[in-house]
Amino acid sequence: MKGTAKPLWLTEMIAVWGYVQRNYFLTKRYFMWEVVWLTFTTVNAMSITFIGAGAAAQKGGGAIDVSYYMTFLLIGALIWSYLSMIFDILSETVQWERWEGTIEYTFMSPTSRVTHLLGMGVYAVVYGILRTALVLGVAMLAFDLDLGDANYVAALIVLAVCSVSLVGFGVVAAVMPLLSPEKGQQVTYIVSALLLLVSGVYYPVNVLPDWMQPLATVSPVTYGLEGSRAALQQGTGLADLWGSIWPLLVMGVVFVPLGIYIFHLGERYAKRTGKLKRSG
Amino acid sequence: MKALELRGVEKSFKKRRGEVVRALDSVSLSVGKGEVVGILGPNGSGKSTLVRVISTLVLPDSGEVEIFGVDATRHPKRVQRSMNRVSVEASFFKKLSAMENLLYGAKLYGVTSAEARPRIAEILDNIGFARTRATEPMEHLSRGMQQKIALARALLTSPVLMLLDEPTTGLDPRSKKDVQAFIQRIREAHDSSILLCTHDMGEAEELCDRVGIMMDGTILALEESGELKRRYATNGRVPTLEETFMVATGYSVEEASAEEE
Numbered sequence: 003m004k005g006t007a008k009p010l011w012l013t014e015m016i017a018v019w020g021y022v023q024r025n026y027f028l029t030k031r032y033f034m035w036e037v038v039w040l041t042f043t044t045v046n047a048m049s050i051t052f053i054g055a056g057a058a059a060q061k062g063g064g065a066i067d068v069s070y071y072m073t074f075l076l077i078g079a080l081i082w083s084y085l086s087m088i089f090d091i092l093s094e095t096v097q098w099e100r101w102e103g104t105i106e107y108t109f110m111s112p113t114s115r116v117t118h119l120l121g122m123g124v125y126a127v128v129y130g131i132l133r134t135a136l137v138l139g140v141a142m143l144a145f146d147l148d149l150g151d152a153n154y155v156a157a158l159i160v161l162a163v164c165s166v167s168l169v170g171f172g173v174v175a176a177v178m179p180l181l182s183p184e185k186g187q188q189v190t191y192i193v194s195a196l197l198l199l200v201s202g203v204y205y206p207v208n209v210l211p212d213w214m215q216p217l218a219t220v221s222p223v224t225y226g227l228e229g230s231r232a233a234l235q236q237g238t239g240l241a242d243l244w245g246s247i248w249p250l251l252v253m254g255v256v257f258v259p260l261g262i263y264i265f266h267l268g269e270r271y272a273k274r275t276g277k278l279k280r281s282g
Numbered sequence: 283m284k285a286l287e288l289r290g291v292e293k294s295f296k297k298r299r300g301e302v303v304r305a306l307d308s309v310s311l312s313v314g315k316g317e318v319v320g321i322l323g324p325n326g327s328g329k330s331t332l333v334r335v336i337s338t339l340v341l342p343d344s345g346e347v348e349i350f351g352v353d354a355t356r357h358p359k360r361v362q363r364s365m366n367r368v369s370v371e372a373s374f375f376k377k378l379s380a381m382e383n384l385l386y387g388a389k390l391y392g393v394t395s396a397e398a399r400p401r402i403a404e405i406l407d408n409i410g411f412a413r414t415r416a417t418e419p420m421e422h423l424s425r426g427m428q429q430k431i432a433l434a435r436a437l438l439t440s441p442v443l444m445l446l447d448e449p450t451t452g453l454d455p456r457s458k459k460d461v462q463a464f465i466q467r468i469r470e471a472h473d474s475s476i477l478l479c480t481h482d483m484g485e486a487e488e489l490c491d492r493v494g495i496m497m498d499g500t501i502l503a504l505e506e507s508g509e510l511k512r513r514y515a516t517n518g519r520v521p522t523l524e525e526t527f528m529v530a531t532g533y534s535v536e537e538a539s540a541e542e543e
Contacts, residue, residue, distance in 0.1 A: 008392055011495075013391075013394075016389050016392050016393070016394055017389055017390050017392065019389060020386050020388075020390055021386075021387025023385070023386065023389070024375070024378070024382075027375075027378050027382045028377065028378065031377035031378060032377065052417065053343045066372075066462060084405070090432055102374075102375050102376065103371055103372075103373050103374075104373050104374065104375060106334075106337075106339050106367075106369070106373065107367075107373045107387070108390070110339055110362055110367060111387075111390035111391060112362035112363040112390070112391060112392075113358050113363060113390050113391075113392075114359065141348055185288025190534075244345065258507045270341065272338075273293070273338075273339060273341045274341045275296070276295050276338075276340055278339055279334075279339070
């Protein structure tokens with residue numbers, strides 16, 4: 003029954019599926035929570051989109067292209083919902099298992115940490131796509147969106163590349179609860195809030211103060227949003243989106259191995275200091 | 283080659299106010315192939331740290347830990363595949379069913395669902411666990427049933443070294459007997475070596491080939507239980523294992539299980 007008779011790559015792939023399937027089982031068992039979060043995300047996206055209509059109704063707002071602006075806001079809300087979900091799932095890898103009490107069992111299994119994080123990343127992307135598609139469906143029924151020129155394929159490619167970069171970012175954040183069981187998870191919420199502030203989710207980055215704008219250049223969300231908005235609102239093709247894609251590729255190449263390396267260091271620190279088990 | 287060998291293992295932890303707690307103090311012990319070794323000790327004596335060091339969850343400050351001749355500190359992935367652990371806490375996803383938890387656990391060791399399902403059915407039958415209950419969430423099962431599933435999960439990966447850290451603590455007498463009988467069957471039917479940490483004297487005497495006493499991170503003695511008792515004989519009277527434990531540690535059995543870890 004041991005997995006040792008199988009080649010290593012196969013046992014690792016079985017384990018990746020194990021993590022994906024486990025998270026699927028958990029999503030099923032916490033179904034009511036899923037309904038709550040889906041409702042919250044949908045209502046939140048709609049509320050933000052209405053800001054576009056509200057702005058046009060304000061004094062001097064007549065010059066605003068309402069449909070274009072509402073589409074701008076909705077894309078921001080949806081893509082932020084998707085990307086922040088990936089970040090949250092990855093960054094809660096440690097904390098969730100601490101809460102369930104399974105962390106030691108998972109960390110003493112022979113699967114590599116790369117496999118563990120890959121399994122979490124695959125689930126986060128698939129789950130994020132499905133949930134965002136549901137919210138988009140509702141939003142399309144509710145609003146008259148300006149998506150006539152949309153290049154959906156190009157937008158999906160930009161988002162796919164951005165997802166990989168953000169997985170690396172999330173893995174770096176996941177190490178925080180290993181370093182500090184008491185406050186680590188709260189730090190990841192601060193990182194998430196900073197990404198929301200500087201990445202141009204609901205406004206262009208150039209409205210930020212000068213000192214804040216450089217922060218936007220190191221956030222993968224900035225390029226993911228720029229590229230997706232250009233593809234969806236202006237129908238920009240892949241060749242013209244290269245300016246958004248190449249920074250994401252570079253970030254993916256840098257953040258994923260860096261994240262795994264930092265996680266490895268964090269795991270060794272937790273095992274040296276006995277913090278793996280502690281729940282704060 | 284020994285199934286498990288520890289030589290001069292030391293581990294200290296720093297507490298918040300700079301206080302240093304010595305959890306393991308030059309611990310050396312071995313477990314032979316197919317042997318069951320019990321470690322008795324009050325809570326806080328270092329038993330759980332010992333198990334965590336062996337299972338690669340805590341890095342020792344110094345000393346060597348070898349599992350079937352492989353250095354566990356340097357090559358954790360190589361040794362993790364050959365061992366499994368059952369701890370005092372059942373450590374399951376509480377909302378998932380026993381079957382879902384078992385399938386997940388099997389996959390972490392490279393065992394597919396198709397391979398695991400017939401084996402799970404066989405193990406559940408062996409431990410007298412109704413298969414129909416395997417689809418219920420773990421949180422609906424009693425502690426005794428959860429602990430049986432923990433043993434089943436460990437057995438599912440066919441470990442050659444099993445680490446049992448107080449597997450019967452907190453169980454009702456009936457569940458305790460069932461779990462002990464299951465450990466006995468594992469011992470007889472499988473070629474597993476077992477390290478059993480407990481403060482149940484009867485359990486140690488019944489299940490173990492050799493019994494050690496641990497106190498303040500040190501193994502005070504490790505021998506066949508008869509030898510261990512004779513070591514603490516006074517005026518020609520051989521004490522019971524419980525009396526031996528009290529003399530060696532200064533704790534009664536009740537105190538040993540009541541002290542905080």
